[in-house]
Amino acid sequence: MRKGLAVGLALGLLATPLGLRAQSDDDAGANKTVSKMDESGEKNAAKARATLDAMVKAMGGDAWLNIKNVVREGHIAAFFHGTPDPGTTLFWDFHTWPDHDRVEYTKHRDVVQFYVGRKGIEVTYRGAKPLPQEQVDDFMRRRDHSIELAVKVWLKDPKTILVYEGQRMAERHMADQVTLISPENESITIQTDVQTHLPLSRSFQWRDPIYKDKNTDVEEYADYHDLDGFPTPLSITRVHNDEMQRQLYIDKVHYNQDLPAEFWDINAVAKKIKK
Template identity: 45%
Template sequence: MKRWVLFAVVVVGGMRSGVAQSGETSPQSKKGQMLLDQMVTALGGQAWVEMKQWEEDGRIAAFFRNEPNGSNVQFFDYKREPLSERIEFATPKNLMPGSVRDVVQVWTPVMGYEVTYKGRKELPEKQVTEYNRRRMHSIRQVVTVWMKRPGVIVVSEGTSVVERRIADKFTVLSPDDDAVTIETDANTHLPLRRTFQWRNPLFKDLDEEIEEYEDYHTYDGFPTALSVTEYHNGDMVLQRFLTKAVYGHALPDEMFDPDHLLQKKK
């Protein structure tokens, strides 16, 4: 990552000078924009960009120091643009087969809440900050929000290897010195890895967040990674395994209302 930061500074400085003098963009920028456009087309094109509501179901496992910590939880994830999300976690019934969705998180554009039949409470500040940081650096946010901002630049960084696959690599840089690096399959153009860094306020150094995407299947016309792995500073911290994805169906408003409490289970 340090290499691309230095590279980006040089390229961006040169590009800005070039734009001011000739109105032309650099070859790296043209190639970067082409790679981003290819990725969007592979994901579903304009229909993917304009997607407003979808659901993903599966299981989630957490790790500590690259080892499973024993948690393996079923989840049901409902999303609505802009920036609303509801995650239901299922727990086994006592002395009965099956499970019950009795733990729910509702995320608004700025806050996160835990909702039960007793009421709602705000999630811890650290958890909300981390969630919002990941969300604002997601591939969807880069495409639908970052790319609309003046001064955003896309820079090609050549090729790389992700899980034994040749990948095209490009970085999207914002005017406020934020950046997201995306690596896409050289053949399918689907995302294989997304990387970003942020300044740790306690230690003052850079922390690195990575998501890797595998096992793509198509649901409702949209390629979907059924396996998503998250890394923090090189350590695996989370894996999500999808079993279902539904795109474009209407979701009731109350699902995204943190004041709408759960019904008490009898």
């Protein structure tokens, strides 16, 4: 009885069409390939996350993640087609997470720009008025693709894709390169120093709403100093489509400052600026 059953099974296998057996072998091979690709993708994502975790730790860990505000003072140099404009502009820059920014210009600090929420307002001796929409859009793009937002928002979203892209040269430093891709298919690429793990650059692309071509914006960070316990770049260079646009030379930086209650009150600031 058992012998007859075994012979029957063998005959059944022999009777199976060759095409079906080949298809079964192909399916098994495809499943193994997909499994290996999934495993490779998971390892790559883990490497990317480990790189970003090392960056956060280098910048101050939990203390950096919980910074209340940042105040910077320095000079801005503008460039046109790579050629610097004469002179520099004094600035004071205040940032409070997540969406409050105030920038003051001139030695009298009598030109004040607010970027609160998604709005941009400028205050001068003539009063308050909305900033040009193109300028507001540029600021919002940079804030939406900042390292701070990448870590505090994008990295916490389980739908964000992390890609480790290997090591590259960045400003004469060997760097680890990681790209984060949001559920909306936006991306941020961060390069960190392989030795210090501090950020060397942040870049992103965006499509021009009129001409539909892609633009690339880059910020490069250099000349790190320990200020108030946080490694801080004192040189920040902004590059648009491979052309240098701005260079920030930062003289002073302070963290977690006690700002006055009316600090974000546009009307109160307008009253203080002399006409």
